[in-house]
Amino acid sequence: QLQLLESGGGLVQPGGSLRLSCAVSGFNLDYYAIGWFRQAPGKEREGVSCISTRGGSTSYADSVKGRFTISRDNAKNTVYLQIDNLKPEDTAVYYCATVFSRLCVLKPENYNYWGQGTQVTVSS
Numbered sequence: 242q243l244q245l246l247e248s249g250g251g252l253v254q255p256g257g258s259l260r261l262s263c264a265v266s267g268f269n270l271d272y273y274a275i276g277w278f279r280q281a282p283g284k285e286r287e288g289v290s291c292i293s294t295r296g297g298s299t300s301y302a303d304s305v306k307g308r309f310t311i312s313r314d315n316a317k318n319t320v321y322l323q324i325d326n327l328k329p330e331d332t333a334v335y336y337c338a339t340v341f342s343r344l345c346v347l348k349p350e351n352y353n354y355w356g357q358g359t360q361v362t363v364s365s
Contacts, residue, residue, distance in 0.1 A: 243267040243354050245337050250359030253327055261322040261359060263337030271295075274345035275313060275320040276352055279333035279361075286336070288347025290322060300347055304330075327363045334358040 249261040263275065276291035290301045290311040299311050310323040320337060338352035 243339075245339060245354060245356035247335060247337050247356045247359040250335060250361045252362045252364065254365050255328060255363055257327050257363070258323070258325045259327065259361060261324065261335055261337075261361075263320040263322075263356060265318045265320070265339065268339075270313070270315045270318050270320075272341060272343075273339045274342045275311075276338050276340075276345055276347065276349075277309075277311060277320075277322045278336045278338060278349055278352075279331075280336070280358075281330075281333040284333075286349050288349060289335075291345030291347055292320065293345050294343045298344060300345060302347060324361070327361075329363045332361060332363050334360050 244266045246264045277289050278286050280286040289305050290309050292299045292311045292313050296313050308326045313320040336358045338355045340352045
């Protein structure tokens with residue numbers, strides 16, 4: 242059974258950092274692109290970053306470029322999202338998702354499998 246489990250969220254002050262992890266099981270990560278998405282209260286789910294199967298291609302939303310870094314360790318079946326210089330507007334539930342595809346796009350409708358999410362709250 243294909244599963245994704247996010248972790249690493251929490252409460253952090255503006256300017257702080259977090260590293261989110263997405264641990265996958267039940268499938269071979271080598272063949273799946275991974276995306277990170279977020280959803281704030283009252284807003285639609287938006288794509289923040291994604292990474293191709295072998296990590297050679299990444300994509301970022303304009304709002305997070307220069308602050309977010311996505312990476313993957315297929316041997317550990319884990320994808321990471323390093324978030325630096327956090328801002329209050331980054332507050333949201335963060336989800337990882339996967340699709341059987343070599344390349345990735347930042348469109349939620351392109352992804353088949355989703356984790357349960359991890360809450361990130363940025364507040365002083």
